[in-house]
Amino acid sequence: MVSQHTSRGPAPHGHVTLAQVAQRAGVSAQSVSNALNNPDRVAPETRKRILAAVAELGYEPNLSARALRNRSSSLIAFKMRPSRPDKASLLMDDFLYALNAAAVEAGYHLILCHAEDGQAGEIKAYRDLLKKTSIDAFILAETHRNDDRVAALRSWGVPFASFGRSWDGDDSLAWVDVDGRAGTRAATEHVAAQGHRRIGHIGWPAESELGQERREGWLEACRQRDLETDLQAAVVDSLEAGRQAAHRMLDSSRPATALVCASDTLALGVMRALHERGLRPGVDVAITGYDDSPTAALVSPGLTTLRQPIDEVGRHLIQAVDRLMAGDTRDPQHVLLEPELIVRGSSLPGPRTREP
Amino acid sequence: MVSQHTSRGPAPHGHVTLAQVAQRAGVSAQSVSNALNNPDRVAPETRKRILAAVAELGYEPNLSARALRNRSSSLIAFKMRPSRPDKASLLMDDFLYALNAAAVEAGYHLILCHAEDGQAGEIKAYRDLLKKTSIDAFILAETHRNDDRVAALRSWGVPFASFGRSWDGDDSLAWVDVDGRAGTRAATEHVAAQGHRRIGHIGWPAESELGQERREGWLEACRQRDLETDLQAAVVDSLEAGRQAAHRMLDSSRPATALVCASDTLALGVMRALHERGLRPGVDVAITGYDDSPTAALVSPGLTTLRQPIDEVGRHLIQAVDRLMAGDTRDPQHVLLEPELIVRGSSLPGPRTREP
DNA sequence: GCCAATCTTTTTAACGTTAAATCCCAGGAG
DNA sequence: CTCCTGGGATTTAACGTTAAAAAGATTGGC
Structure with a gap:
C-alpha cells in the first residue's frame, strides 16, 4: 500500500513544487497556495480542481521555503540533559518520545538542542539556534525559581512552555506539571x-x-x-x-x-x-x-x-505552545496532572x- | 559574559543578514558569502575586513535560506522507538544525547522522526520528511537482515548510516556497531x-x-x-x-x-x-x-x-554520514567498537x- | 604602451513560498 | 451605456542565500 508507487512524479529530487501543481490544475501558483492555506479565498470549483492536482502529484509544501518566507519553521526545540550515571533514567526517553509524537501530530517537528551544562551555555545555545533557524517554540524541562532561561526566552518574545511549574507564581508562564x-x-x-x-x-x-x-x-x-x-x-x-x-x-x-x-x-x-x-x-x-x-x-x-502521565504531558505542552504561536497569549495554559500510583x-x- | 549585550544589532528579529554585513564591510553580499564558504576566492585583506564585520554584527547564516538554495538543511533525522515497559531502557536516552552532541559538534542538528510502528510506517515517515524538509541524512538503529528501510533510503540516494551492522554482508552500507x-x-x-x-x-x-x-x-x-x-x-x-x-x-x-x-x-x-x-x-x-x-x-x-561506548558510536555515525554527504561514497565506514566490562x-x- | 592572462569583486538569477498589490470580469446602480 | 462594486484570479516582490556569469582591476610579456 505504501511503497507501491513511490516514484510517480517526474520531479528530479522527488520534490513537487507549487508551480507544478499550478500548471497541472491550470491556475497560478498563488491560487494553489491559497487553496491550501486560505480555502475561502478561492472559488469552490477551482479549489476542488486544485486539491485533486495536489493529491495526484503528491505535493508537500517545502518547509525551508516556508520557513524563509514566513519566518517560521514549524520546528520546536528541546534541550536534552545528559543522564547521570547514578540516576534511574529520569524518564527522558519516554518524555521525548511522547513530546515528539504530540509535535508531529500537531504538524511540527522536534529538533534537539545541545549545550554545555549550565544556564549560560543553554541560553547561548537557544539564541544561536534562534538566530539561524527561526525555531517556532521551545520546550523547557525542570524549570525552577528564577530560571534564567525563562527570562531569556521571554525577553526574545519566543513562544515556549515548560514541563514543570513556575514556582515564582508567575502566571504568564505556560506550564504543564504533575502533582x-x-x-x-x-x-x-x-x-x-x-x-x-x-x-x-x-x-x-x-x-x-x-x-x-x-x-x-x-x-x-x-x-x-x-x-x-x-x-x-x-x-x-x-x-x-x-x-x-x-x-x-x-x-x-x-x-x-x-x-x-x-x-x-x-x-x-x-x-x-x-x-x-x-x-x-x-x-x-x-x-x-x-x-x-x-x-x-x-x-x-x-x-x-x-x-x-507522560503522554498527556507531551500533548499539553505542544498544545500550549501551539496556542501561543497562534497569538493567543492572553491566557497561558497551566495544566496540573495527577500521577498514578x-x-x-x-x-x-x-x-x-x-x-x- | 553571555547575556550582557544580547540586543546589540538593530535588526528587527535579532536576525543579521548577509546584506547587512556586506554593507558594513563595504563589499557585496556575495563576497561575504565567499569569505565564509570559499575563503580562497577573496583577497586576504578583504577577507579580514569581512570577518571583522561578521564578528561585530554577530552574523549567523540563515539555515532556512541555505536549505532552500542548497537543497540541504544540515538536519539529520532519527526515529525514536517507544520504550517497552518491560525493558531496561535500552540506552536510547544516552544514545540520542551522544548522537546529538556529535551532530552539533559537526555543524548539524538532529531532528526526530515519528511513525507508526512497523517498517512501512517508518519508511513512509522518512519519505514525507524528505519531501518537505530536504533532510541531509538519516541515522538508523537496530537494523537487521533484509532491512526494508535500508533498501528504501538507498533507492532514494539519501546518505545514511546505521547503528548496527549490515548482516547481509552488504559492504556498501555505512555502519557503526559494538562487538x-x-x-x-x-x-x-x-x-x-x-x-x-x-x-x-x-x-x-x-x-x-x-x-x-x-x-x-x-x-x-x-x-x-x-x-x-x-x-x-x-x-x-x-x-x-x-x-x-x-x-x-x-x-x-x-x-x-x-x-x-x-x-x-x-x-x-x-x-x-x-x-x-x-x-x-x-x-x-x-x-x-x-x-x-x-x-x-x-x-x-x-x-x-x-x-x-555510546559516545564513540554517536561520533562515528555522524562522521560516517558527514563523509557520505561530502560525496565520498566509495568507501563507506565500518566501525566495530569494543564494549567495556x-x-x-x-x-x-x-x-x-x-x-x- | 598595448593585449592577454589572472585574480578579485559584483551582478544576475534562482531555490519555493506567500503577503500585498493588481488585474479581470460579471452584475447592478444610475 | 457608463461607472462602480467586489469576488476571484494573477502578478509582483520579497524572505536570505549562493552558483554562475559578467565585469573590473592588476600583472606580465613583448
Missing part, C-alpha cells in the same frame, strides 16, 4: 492503609521546589491520620544518599516501618539498605518511590511508585520470597 | 576466572543476528577452556523469560553456577529467580548482563555488565550481605 504533592500523599495513604504507623520520608533539600512539594504531600497525609512526622531526611538524589538515610531511620529507637521516597533512585537506595540489614522490602519495611523508572518494574520485589511488592506485606 | 561477541566472551572469561565451570547462557532466538553474535562469544570462551556448553536458552528479551530460563538451569541435575545473559533485562530476571530460591547473586551464582542500563548500577548487588557484585564471590 507531586497529590502523588506523595497517595503513596503515603497507601502504606498507611497497610497498617503502617511509623512512616518516614526521604526527600530532597529545601531548595528543590519539586522536592518540597512532594514532602508536603507526605506531611499532609501523616497529619490527617495523626501520624508522627519526625522521620524525615533531605538529601541529594542518589542511591547512596537514600541508603544512608534509610539506615538512619532504621537505627532510630522507634524505627520506621515504611519509607516514602521522593524518587525511585532514593527508594532503590533504601532497598539496598534493607538488603544489607537482611530485611525484606514489603514484608519487613514498605517502600515507595517516585517516577516509575524502568528499574522499578525490574527489581525484586517490584518497587511501588508513581507514574507520571503503581503498587508492587515493595509496599505489600504478602510473602514474596521462598525461604531457603 | 557483542567480544563483549560476551569477556564476560564469560571473567566468570570463568572466578572459578566457575558450569556457565550457562541465556540469550535471544536465532532470528536475532545480534543475539547470535553474543551467544557465539560465550561459546568461544567456553570451548577455549573446555567447558560444557549444554546450558543455553534462547528466549525473548523480557525479565520473565530470564527468570524462567534461570529456574530451568538451576533445576538441572548439574546446575549452573554462573549465568551469562544477552541483556540486563534477562539478567535481572535471573536475579529475581535467585531471589525466589533464596540464593545470593555473586555469592551463590554469578550473573552478568549486557548494556549497562541504569538499573544495573542500582540493584543490590550491582549487576556486572557490558557498557557500550563493568564488574559489580553480581559476579563476585565476596560477601555482599550482612546476615540478620
